[in-house]
Amino acid sequence: xxxxxxxxxxxxxxxxxxxxxxxxxxxxxxxxxxxxxxxxxxxxxxxxxxxxxxxxxxxxxxxxxxxxxxxxxxxxxxxxxxxxxxxxxxxxxxxxxxxxxxxxxxxxxxxxxxxxxxxxxxxxxxxxxxxxxxxxxxxxxxxxxxxxxxxxxxxxxxxxxxxxxxxxxxxxxxxxxxxxxxxxxxxxxxxxxxxxxxxxxxxx
Numbered sequence: 001x002x003x004x005x006x007x008x009x010x011x012x013x014x015x016x017x018x019x020x021x022x023x024x025x026x027x028x029x030x031x032x033x034x035x036x037x038x039x040x041x042x043x044x045x046x047x048x049x050x051x052x053x054x055x056x057x058x059x060x061x062x063x064x065x066x067x068x069x070x071x072x073x074x075x076x077x078x079x080x081x082x083x084x085x086x087x088x089x090x091x092x093x094x095x096x097x098x099x100x101x102x103x104x105x106x107x108x109x110x111x112x113x114x115x116x117x118x119x120x121x122x123x124x125x126x127x128x129x130x131x132x133x134x135x136x137x138x139x140x141x142x143x144x145x146x147x148x149x150x151x152x153x154x155x156x157x158x159x160x161x162x163x164x165x166x167x168x169x170x171x172x173x174x175x176x177x178x179x180x181x182x183x184x185x186x187x188x189x190x191x192x193x194x195x196x197x198x199x200x201x202x203x204x
Contacts, residue, residue: 001099002031002070002079004163005050007188008057009180011161015126018156019099020063023124027063028099029086030054034070034077037112045193047071056183080117087120096121101159102136105151108143118143122150128159170194 001016008030016028032050044050051071058064069085070077079098086096102125111117125136133153140151161179169176171194176185188194 001028002033002082003100004036004044005030005032005054006045006163007050007166007180007184007193008054009161009163009166009184010178011156011158013057013061013181014158015099015154015156016064017061019097019124019126019154022154023097023152025063025097027065029065029067030058031067031070031082034073035075037076037078049187049191049193053184053187056187057181059183078112080111080113080120083117083120097124098122099124099126099154101125102127102131102133102153105136106139108139115147118147118149122152124152124154126154126156126159129155129157167194 001012001019003012005012012030016030019025020028032047032054033044034047036044048071051066051068054066058066069082073081083096083098090096098121100123105123105125108114108117125140127133127136143149143151166176166179168174169179170188176188
């Protein structure tokens with residue numbers, strides 16, 4: 001499960017656990033992004049902060065792991081490279097799924113190396129209740145026809161929570177309690193995250 005996790009919140013955690021149960025997965029590996037090519041540097045907090053928040057949020061679940069693979073890769077980080085790394089690590093003994101939001105699937109043809117990306121694993125498209133699948137169905141049909149990729153829907157009510165909203169709440173002094181684990185809330189307060197322009201933190 002990839003993402004900036006800036007910060008990680010209960011929507012991410014509920015999605016991961018729902019996917020694990022629905023598809024009988026042994027483990028969920030959270031992969032905080034390194035330098036996402038689709039985001040400007042000032043939009044993303046430092047990787048170490050996002051990694052530590054993800055660790056704090058997942059530490060009590062024995063089926064959850066956190067990977068540093070993208071944070072330790074130089075330059076822009078791409079999902080296809082991460083999936084290739086995991087495929088090399090786990091060989092063919094493991095069935096890989098990539099869990100992402102349904103909106104990301106709509107943009108997947110803009111991602112790097114689409115043929116390798118779509119042939120490397122199955123995908124789980126997480127949606128919130130009421131999400132219109134009409135456009136998404138067309139993309140999924142095209143992907144299945146061209147690449148034979150399995151793409152599954154997963155309906156997750158908690159996806160109404162967003163990292164963007166949490167950051168804005170912190171900046172404006174509004175509460176974020178019950179939107180994310182208490183340990184992550186404490187980390188944000190201790191480090192002073194989101195209370196000032198984010199580019200000052202990213203650049204040290």
